[in-house]
Amino acid sequence: MWDYLRLEVKRTLRDMRFVLGTVAMPVLMYLLFTNLGTDDGTWKTASMVGMAAYGALGAAMNTAGGVAEDRAIGWLRQLRITPMTPRQGVTARALTGAVTVLPAIAAVMLAGGLVNGVRMDAWKWPVIAVLLWLGSLPFTMLGLGNGYRMTSQAMGGVNMLSYLGLAVLGGLWFPVQLFPEWLQHVSAFTPTNRFAQIGRSVADGHAPSLVALGVLTGWLLVFGSYAVVSYRKAARTI
Amino acid sequence: MKTTKAPAVSFTGAVKTFGEVRAVDGLDLEIGAGETVALLGRNGAGKSTAIALLLGLDEPDEGHVELFGTAPQTAVLAGRVGAMLQEGRAVPRVTVAELVGFVAGRYPEPMAVPEALRLAGIEELAGRRVDKLSGGQTQRVRFALALAGNPALIVLDEPTAALDVEARHAFWASMRAYAQRGHTVLFSTHYLEEADANADRIVMIDHGRVVADGSGEELRRAGGGSLVCFDLAGRGTEGLALLPGVTTVEVRGDRARLRTEDSDATVMALAAMDAVRNLEVSPASLDDAFMALTADPRDLERV
Numbered sequence: 369m370w371d372y373l374r375l376e377v378k379r380t381l382r383d384m385r386f387v388l389g390t391v392a393m394p395v396l397m398y399l400l401f402t403n404l405g406t407d408d409g410t411w412k413t414a415s416m417v418g419m420a421a422y423g424a425l426g427a428a429m430n431t432a433g434g435v436a437e438d439r440a441i442g443w444l445r446q447l448r449i450t451p452m453t454p455r456q457g458v459t460a461r462a463l464t465g466a467v468t469v470l471p472a473i474a475a476v477m478l479a480g481g482l483v484n485g486v487r488m489d490a491w492k493w494p495v496i497a498v499l500l501w502l503g504s505l506p507f508t509m510l511g512l513g514n515g516y517r518m519t520s521q522a523m524g525g526v527n528m529l530s531y532l533g534l535a536v537l538g539g540l541w542f543p544v545q546l547f548p549e550w551l552q553h554v555s556a557f558t559p560t561n562r563f564a565q566i567g568r569s570v571a572d573g574h575a576p577s578l579v580a581l582g583v584l585t586g587w588l589l590v591f592g593s594y595a596v597v598s599y600r601k602a603a604r605t606i
Numbered sequence: 607m608k609t610t611k612a613p614a615v616s617f618t619g620a621v622k623t624f625g626e627v628r629a630v631d632g633l634d635l636e637i638g639a640g641e642t643v644a645l646l647g648r649n650g651a652g653k654s655t656a657i658a659l660l661l662g663l664d665e666p667d668e669g670h671v672e673l674f675g676t677a678p679q680t681a682v683l684a685g686r687v688g689a690m691l692q693e694g695r696a697v698p699r700v701t702v703a704e705l706v707g708f709v710a711g712r713y714p715e716p717m718a719v720p721e722a723l724r725l726a727g728i729e730e731l732a733g734r735r736v737d738k739l740s741g742g743q744t745q746r747v748r749f750a751l752a753l754a755g756n757p758a759l760i761v762l763d764e765p766t767a768a769l770d771v772e773a774r775h776a777f778w779a780s781m782r783a784y785a786q787r788g789h790t791v792l793f794s795t796h797y798l799e800e801a802d803a804n805a806d807r808i809v810m811i812d813h814g815r816v817v818a819d820g821s822g823e824e825l826r827r828a829g830g831g832s833l834v835c836f837d838l839a840g841r842g843t844e845g846l847a848l849l850p851g852v853t854t855v856e857v858r859g860d861r862a863r864l865r866t867e868d869s870d871a872t873v874m875a876l877a878a879m880d881a882v883r884n885l886e887v888s889p890a891s892l893d894d895a896f897m898a899l900t901a902d903p904r905d906l907e908r909v
């Protein structure tokens with residue numbers, strides 16, 4: 369299982385589209401969005417967490433592309449006739465998604481600290497990174513589910529839609545305060561919003577709210593079940 | 607251990623249907639350890655479905671399929687099987703050595719990676735990215751994946767489809783080298799010459815069941831002895847099917863082709879009819895045997 373994890377992480381990191389889309393892009397957007405308007409220290413910190421979350425979200429959802437591709441080329445089928453069990457295979461795939469989220473988080477936080485001069489207590493940096501990492505798990509599950517459920521073509525559209533929709537709606541691109549009031553209420557229930565919120569609350573110096581953790585755990589269960597159901601359905605036809 | 611006695615592969619009355627289609631329809635087949643067997647049949651004869659059942663990728667609706675006396679999944683998880691599937695394409699963003707090494711590492715007693723690459727004839731490609739290789743090279747990488755674990759049985763589903771002649775020869779040389787180590791090899795093909803040249807035993811399947819089973823020589827004989835051809839020179843074909851020994855009659859242009867179980871008797875009868883024009887007697891080719899053995903019985907009655 370660990371060998372499979374290592375192989376898949378290697379393959380993901382060699383994917384230029386992945387590196388540009390989920391590592392380089394969020395860094396660029398972060399630097400752009402925070403250096404266009406008035407210079408405001410709090411926005412630079414909030415946006416750093418938001419963009420790190422956005423990058424993590426992209427990396428997590430990218431799992432879908434990898435799985436759908438491996439299914440289309442027959443690699444998943446080939447794996448089924450090796451002595452690796454299906455359970456090990458799908459677990460390693462989920463872990464791959466979790467591991468490849470880390471560069472995205474690290475890149476934006478480095479840009480915040482080194483380029484934008486964001487200053488926080490030293491302990492907050494690792495805590496935010498770890499929280500964002502754990503918080504991205506529901507999205508890895510969503511990506512995994514999409515990848516097992518759909519063909520490459522259908523998956524591309526659906527995945528992109530889930531990705532952008534959740535990012536914008538959750539306030540990762542623009543502050544939620546710019547939304548009309550009713551949309552702010554919807555936003556409060558999105559996993560993306562809560563995902564960024566747990567990071568921001570640490571940056572602001574307090575523990576993540578129980579509501580945020582609750583909403584995220586709920587989504588983890590929902591998307592986790594979705595991944596399991598999709599995998600079971602796909603396993604017959606892989 | 608009882609399992610060491612068990613055949614490598616055994617199908618007992620296996621049936622697999624997809625909707626209305628009975629892809630595998632009562633397949634009985636036993637393959638002993640160490641045999642090299644070709645599964646021969648036209649497209650849609652049920653070869654790939656049989657292989658999917660054999661590898662535990664699919665389950666039979668009726669009957670049993672066993673590998674080494676156990677369920678296919680058990681044998682796969684024990685590392686006794688390696689396979690090259692039909693629809694596999696190149697795995698992107700890995701090198702040949704990484705990929706082969708990874709698959710080898712899943713098995714309890716794998717081959718060393720350089721050895722697997724040497725057997726597959728791709729030593730010099732070890733450091734190359736799999737997705738940058740030609741079709742023939744990719745095919746050999748997939749062959750290396752099948753044998754990397756040093757499994758007791760390897761299964762190759764149409765391994766040479768889409769290969770050019772040279773690549774095909776190289777591929778079969780690799781396959782024979784592997785079989786010579788005492789491993790069991792089962793491959794499917796719809797090329798008769800390939801089956802004849804590379805297998806000890808040919809199992810012909812059609813409509814999802816075995817229609818003939820034996821060496822190439824045995825099948826040629828079973829497929830209806832010899833072929834007698836002559837010019838019709840304007841005469842009709844009536845009565846030809848009733849001549850002694852004749853099993854089928856076929857007309858191509860002005861030339862009649864009689865498949866016969868007793869060419870001497872057929873020729874004598876033709877001579878008596880004064881029908882000998884450009885007469886030619888030849889042993890039936892494996893092609894002819896294949897046509898005779900897989901033809902729909904209703905087709906034979908049309909003459």
